[in-house]
Amino acid sequence: MPLTRREFVQTVGVGAAGALTSSYIGARGRENGVWAALEPSLAAAEPGTIVLASNENPLGPGKTVLDAVRAAFGDGGRAPGRYSGSAGELIDVITKKFGVKPENVVLGCGSTQILRSATHLFTAKDKPLVGTIPTYEECVGYAEMMGYPVRGVSLDADFKIDLDKMGDAAKGAGLIFYCNPNNPTATYVGAKASRDFFAKVNRESPGTTILVDEAYFDYVTDPDHDTHVPLAIENPRIIVARTFSKAYGMAGLRMGYAIGHPETIKKMAEWDAGGGTSSLNVLAMHAGIAALSQAPGYITAERARNTEVRDFTMKWFADRGMKPTDSQANFMFVDIGRPAKDFRAACRARGVMVARDFPPFEKTHCRISFGTMEEMKKAVAVFGDVLGKKTTAAAA
Numbered sequence: 335m336p337l338t339r340r341e342f343v344q345t346v347g348v349g350a351a352g353a354l355t356s357s358y359i360g361a362r363g364r365e366n367g368v369w370a371a372l373e374p375s376l377a378a379a380e381p382g383t384i385v386l387a388s389n390e391n392p393l394g395p396g397k398t399v400l401d402a403v404r405a406a407f408g409d410g411g412r413a414p415g416r417y418s419g420s421a422g423e424l425i426d427v428i429t430k431k432f433g434v435k436p437e438n439v440v441l442g443c444g445s446t447q448i449l450r451s452a453t454h455l456f457t458a459k460d461k462p463l464v465g466t467i468p469t470y471e472e473c474v475g476y477a478e479m480m481g482y483p484v485r486g487v488s489l490d491a492d493f494k495i496d497l498d499k500m501g502d503a504a505k506g507a508g509l510i511f512y513c514n515p516n517n518p519t520a521t522y523v524g525a526k527a528s529r530d531f532f533a534k535v536n537r538e539s540p541g542t543t544i545l546v547d548e549a550y551f552d553y554v555t556d557p558d559h560d561t562h563v564p565l566a567i568e569n570p571r572i573i574v575a576r577t578f579s580k581a582y583g584m585a586g587l588r589m590g591y592a593i594g595h596p597e598t599i600k601k602m603a604e605w606d607a608g609g610g611t612s613s614l615n616v617l618a619m620h621a622g623i624a625a626l627s628q629a630p631g632y633i634t635a636e637r638a639r640n641t642e643v644r645d646f647t648m649k650w651f652a653d654r655g656m657k658p659t660d661s662q663a664n665f666m667f668v669d670i671g672r673p674a675k676d677f678r679a680a681c682r683a684r685g686v687m688v689a690r691d692f693p694p695f696e697k698t699h700c701r702i703s704f705g706t707m708e709e710m711k712k713a714v715a716v717f718g719d720v721l722g723k724k725t726t727a728a729a730a
């Protein structure tokens with residue numbers, strides 16, 4: 335349903351229409367929709383559908399961000415805010431959050447732009463992309479579109495990145511896509527093992543760049559977790575990608591960024607200006623400034639909310655003999671012992687959407703994103719019905 339600019343200004347943050355706008359900004363369902371063109375987002379699904387097909391924050395962006403978007407229009411939409419300073423201001427806020435310098439940061443239209451520019455810059459016909467199978471599809475899809483080779487690396491027995499295999503595949507590669515936590519498996523490789531791995535790649539394949547995707551970092555609770563930003567700003571061969579689409583609930587606004595060494599960031603910024611997308615959106619930048627400027631408690635609370643829902647849902651499956659991977663994100667990957675396609679169709683018929691197929695595990699595993707606790711309580715009743723597992727293994 336298109337909104338005119340005036341209607342948009344009038345409705346942001348107000349009652350039911352405000353909730354609608356919040357759902358456009360939160361864009362729940364976006365990520366699955368990008369890859370499964372026929373799956374509708376929450377806004378397009380029948381009312382009451384529980385959308386667990388996509389990894390966006392189910393609560394959307396929150397009042398602080400919505401207020402910032404409204405304020406960016408100026409008074410009544412008549413006096414729009416100043417455009418030119420927004421990117422610099424957002425970069426300033428990011429530098430303060432991470433203790434880095436402006437030359438360490440480049441903004442992107444979603445982290446998708448960061449993933450694409452890195453793939454464009456660092457892969458070539460003779461410089462393959464390396465990524466796990468499965469992982470988030472953006473870099474692989476983009477490399478293949480350009481006709482560049484891709485080396486797929488299988489996961490280890492715990493569905494984590496297999497560092498030995500990835501290290502072997504890295505030799506002579508252009509770019510490693512290091513998605514941690516990995517989408518769709520939700521698993522996380524600890525900070526120390528990751529650092530050791532990066533050092534090994536630097537030693538054994540000095541021409542290889544490593545793109546560390548921290549899209550779900552805010553949800554990690556593993557005691558050995560840490561951002562790799564401090565390494566990236568020192569090392570031209572490491573880049574960290576971040577997004578506002580997940581814990582900050584802003585997927586519809588399209589805002590992400592990379593942090594890295596000034597030389598690497600300069601190349602990425604030049605790519606954007608010279609034939610890239612140049613596609614930053616001023617409303618998204620204002621929203622990003624507001625999102626990062628709010629009290630640090632925002633992320634702590636969002637992580638705690640997700641952890642409670644995650645514990646509840648994973649226990650529900652484990653109690654019924656279905657083992658999820660060790661989720662460190664806002665979604666889980668679970669062995670349901672049957673094709674995801676059949677499960678997905680049966681859940682959809684009962685008002686719950688779960689994610690697309692993730693080969694090579696589509697015959698046994700399904701990815702389920704975490705909604706609110708209220709939604710998950712309803713969803714597990716549907717799962718119990720569809721899987722014939724209403725009771726726990728102990729009770730059966």
Ligand SMILES: Cc1ncc(COP(=O)(O)O)c(C=O)c1O
Nearest residue numbers: 365444445446470517549577579
């Ligand atoms: C691991 C990962 N990276 C990047 C993205 C892209 O997100 P965006 O372009 O909305 O920032 C996604 C989206 O789901 C993702 O799962």
